[in-house]
Amino acid sequence: MLEFHDDVMLRLVGRQPNWMDPGTIPAGLDALVRWPELFRHLPSETTTAVRQTCSAIWYAGWAAPDRRDVADLVAELSGDIDLGEYRRRMRVRYPGVSDYSSPV
Numbered sequence: 001m002l003e004f005h006d007d008v009m010l011r012l013v014g015r016q017p018n019w020m021d022p023g024t025i026p027a028g029l030d031a032l033v034r035w036p037e038l039f040r041h042l043p044s045e046t047t048t049a050v051r052q053t054c055s056a057i058w059y060a061g062w063a064a065p066d067r068r069d070v071a072d073l074v075a076e077l078s079g080d081i082d083l084g085e086y087r088r089r090m091r092v093r094y095p096g097v098s099d100y101s102s103p104v
Contacts (some may be wrong), residue, residue, distance in 0.1 A: 011049035011077045025055040038074045046077055
């Protein structure tokens with residue numbers, strides 16, 4: 001799930017990530033529909049990037065992120081936690097995922 005952060009950051013700088021653009025986001029995968037309270041303080045372009053990423057990673061064959069995943073990502077994007085804390089939380093939650101130095 002560390003790639004979750006990278007996907008959003010690439011979308012925010014106008015670069016399409018390596019996996020497909022989700023196009024239409026199904027309601028069941030739309031983080032904004034599922035947890036609107038998480039997005040109250042995010043700019044619209046950041047909200048869009050998070051929504052597209054949640055859908056895109058599911059289309060790419062990964063499990064859809066849960067509320068904690070999205071809440072931690074939003075907290076990092078809004079400055080409530082730093083990238084190091086975000087990465088620490090993901091490593092605790094997903095211990096089998098390799099740690100790598102994020103390029104973004």
